[in-house]
Amino acid sequence: MRYLLDTHALLWALTDPDRLGPRAREIISARNSELVVSAASAWEIATKQRLGRLPQADVLVGVYSRHLAHLGVERLAISDEHALLAGGLRWEHRDPFDRMFAAQAMAESMTLVTHDRAFATLPGFAVLW
Numbered sequence: 001m002r003y004l005l006d007t008h009a010l011l012w013a014l015t016d017p018d019r020l021g022p023r024a025r026e027i028i029s030a031r032n033s034e035l036v037v038s039a040a041s042a043w044e045i046a047t048k049q050r051l052g053r054l055p056q057a058d059v060l061v062g063v064y065s066r067h068l069a070h071l072g073v074e075r076l077a078i079s080d081e082h083a084l085l086a087g088g089l090r091w092e093h094r095d096p097f098d099r100m101f102a103a104q105a106m107a108e109s110m111t112l113v114t115h116d117r118a119f120a121t122l123p124g125f126a127v128l129w
Contacts, residue, residue, distance in 0.1 A: 002113070004036045004101060004105050006098075006115075006116060009024060014071065020129075038078070045057050076108070078104075082107055106124045111125070112129050
């Protein structure tokens, strides 16, 4: 089973694991879990940091690759297939990052690790917290 980490799950795994749900914490800490981080997370972190909505990310952005290596995650690029699926989703949720996470979880048959309840309204993939 592969697990796609939503951006907040990634940030909490790196900075404050106690904020993770019990199942999410268990999956992320298990060395045999196949954890995946989307390029959309780097995009979201950098965007929110630039806008001042994630000021604590200054340190993270500078050594992002090292943090991902520490967690032992696989990186997932955004493909044309992912982009077309995200853009075409019949889902009222407008957040482009969330749309991409949903599309990638669907296209790659992954479970999305997220606390965001907006994903509960979209069928086609599993959510874990």
